[in-house]
Amino acid sequence: MTVAQYILHCLKKHGCHHIFGVPGTSCAGIYFAVDNDPDMKYLVTVNELEAGYIADGYGRFAPMSAVAVSYGVGNLSMINAIASAYTEKVPMIVLNGGPTENEQADQYNYGILFSHSTGKRNADLEIYKNVTVAAELLTDLSTAQELISGLFKNAAETPGPVYLEVANNFWDKEIAITEEEPAKEEAKTNEDVLKAFFERVSDAKEPVILLGSEICRRGLEKHALAVIEKLRIPFCTTLLSKSVIDEGHELFIGTYDSDLVNKPPRRYVEASDCFIALGCIFGIDHGSLVKTQYKTMVDVSYGKARIASGEFEGVALKGFLEGIISHQQAQLLSAGRNEALETQKLLRKPADKPTHDGVFESINKFLSDKGDQMMMVADTCLSSYPASDLHMPSTKMFLANPVWLSIGQGTPASIGAHLATGKRPIIVSGDGGFQMIAQTFSTMVKYKIPSIIAVIDNGLYGIEQFLLDKKFYTDPSTPSIGFNTLNRWKYENFPEVFGGGKGFRVNDTDKFYETLELAFAYKDGPVIIAIEINPKDIPTEYVKKIESLAI
Known part of the structure; x- marks a missing residue:
């Protein structure tokens, strides 16, 4: 069995049947191995950050996730997504093809930088030690099984991401494999x-x-x-x-x-x-x-x-x-605790024009109508708090990034969540967060991911505006902070740009629910819905917060 084959064996053993990433020469060996394994698939993304986010979403609903990108340029582009997985404890293995022994010798002896090298020895390894629960170099084939299986164990038991760097000429090297002992049961609490x-x-x-x-x-x-x-x-x-x-x-x-x-x-x-x-x-x-x-x-x-x-x-x-x-x-x-408490109800005021509250009133009804077919993905934006009030009609159907709080994470993460659960994502994203990872729409088209993306189109980094100047939302004459203003995009034209999917723009509440129904009927790829929201509009929860601060 080769190094790459054994890694795939460990992935399948831990319930992972996908690898996400952007292949490069240094990590191509693992992708070639997937081509020859009928039980594994890869999903090639537009960029490395997207790949990391997708792996993050997959690992939240599957026992393990995997991502493989190029040394240096790929790893450093992806690191924010791995930090998200580390902070929110998502089991994942980051696979990296590192320099060969000869490449390192040339750099050390002659100052010749190998491809994507910063010139510092083990730079990727040292960086990834800060956002993983374990990080290792595979330099000795005789101990490869022990090192690789140990990393998988760390990722599963901690849980969190681990980093494995394999010299790029090691992927197809044969290694000796011995029968592994079954995992021990967790110790009982004393x-x-x-x-x-x-x-x-x-x-x-x-x-x-x-x-x-x-x-x-x-x-x-x-x-x-x-x-x-x-x-x-x-x-x-x-x-x-x-x-x-x-x-x-x-x-x-x-x-x-x-x-x-x-x-x-x-x-x-x-x-x-x-x-x-x-x-x-x-x-x-x-x-x-x-x-x-x-x-x-x-x-x-x-x-x-x-x-x-x-x-x-x-x-x-x-x-x-x-x-x-x-x-x-x-x-x-x-004894004596048999009174049931009332379940939280979502109470919103009706509105003629789209508001954050109106958007979530429609989504709440939509989720109720579609039952357990859907996966709700709340990206980090002004909509984070109202999303928490949505009633989930089934289990394992909600994804958010509330501790790391990286805007833009939700849209690509939804791809991984969909592959792990089979549920169809509906994503609510601010326009600022979506613009950071907009090319994910291309990946969704390529792999026919049936996501429904609702973009809050208010031309503003709304969550930053709220945190820095709440008066903007209570005083009609107060302008937004200049650096929080966004360029306005025609999101509904994305299908034409990226060669597939559907696009809509809505500017009234009734139309939004009708558009969700049209989006649900389209199952051959992603749907994007731009929802025009007044920049001064803010969810009810934030209004209450502003009022409490004024008292």
Whole structure:
């Protein structure tokens, strides 16, 4: 078996059957191997950043993802997407074809730079160490199996991206393969952690559970649901775990997207006398919550547990949840907690012209009508908060980038999510974010990805405007900040430019829902809908935030 063949073997073993990227001479070996493997496919993208984002989206719904680009120019173009996967803990392997031993010797001895070299030794490796959970060079074929299998194990168990650099003349080298031992089961959580948990929860009058990304990454939705129902504790999800459990459940109280806006889930969670975070990653939007609850909260996430002031290492979330489910005290705690809370409802005011609120009212109805056929993708923009209020009619149908917060990530990530789930993406993106990755439309046309892209066309980096000058949205005479203004594009003409798909422009609310229906009927590639929005319009959640700051 060659190096490239063994890497493909490991990918399939970990549930990954696609490689994304832009092939170059240094990484061509892995692509040639895919050509000869009927169980693997590659998807070649327009640029490397797009490839990284697609792999990021794929890894959020599949057990593993893979991306392969050229040394230097490809890797450095892609690094923002890998940082997203690292921050939000997405399992992925970054495959890179590095210089040969002779190329490195020529650079060291004669100052001759090999292709795409900065002149610094192991430059790509050193850079990627900062955005991966492990990074390795394959320099010894005799230890290739151990090194490669170890990286895959790191990516799956941490979880997160790993980096493997293979000398570009090593891809087709034969390596010896020995039978591998099956993976060991996670260790059970010790009794000290369970004891501390039940002591903390036993006196609570208003406990609440917040489910995070680790529930998704490790496939623990059934375990989490069993704990919720065993203890009869209401629960929220973060944006990273939205739709991991049926949002029609009687104990679901909404998505806690941010403590920057005053919505019912926030009020309930912050007022809780026992806040239980399971598998959560906390970013800037959760700063107030964590600071308020830090000394008394329960936080069990990614191998660690903190229960009030007690800290525990090596705590597997799966074992912790199983321990609660089987513990006899769990049944006693559920007594008296049989009142179901009302599910969060999306309440929006009707509007004649498109507004952010009106757009999401239409999308909410559209998702309800189409059921589990759809995947909702909320790019980082002014629409991030209203997207959290959408009701997901099924599970595993929501994607966002709420911790890394990279505008533009959602559109390419939707391709990976579609390939991993089979669900059709509907993406809401600001025009600023979409303009950063607009060529993704070409990839969607090439591979007939049936995405529906709704672009909020207001000619503005709206989220930046809100963060830097909120007065713009309350005072009609206040102009936008000059550097936040965008060039206006005719998005509806994209199909003509890129040779496929459909394009629409809408400027009234009723027309938008009708256009979504037309978009859904077209299944031979992507559809882009430009929604003309007044630059001064802002979602209701932000208006409430501005009003609270003025008090």
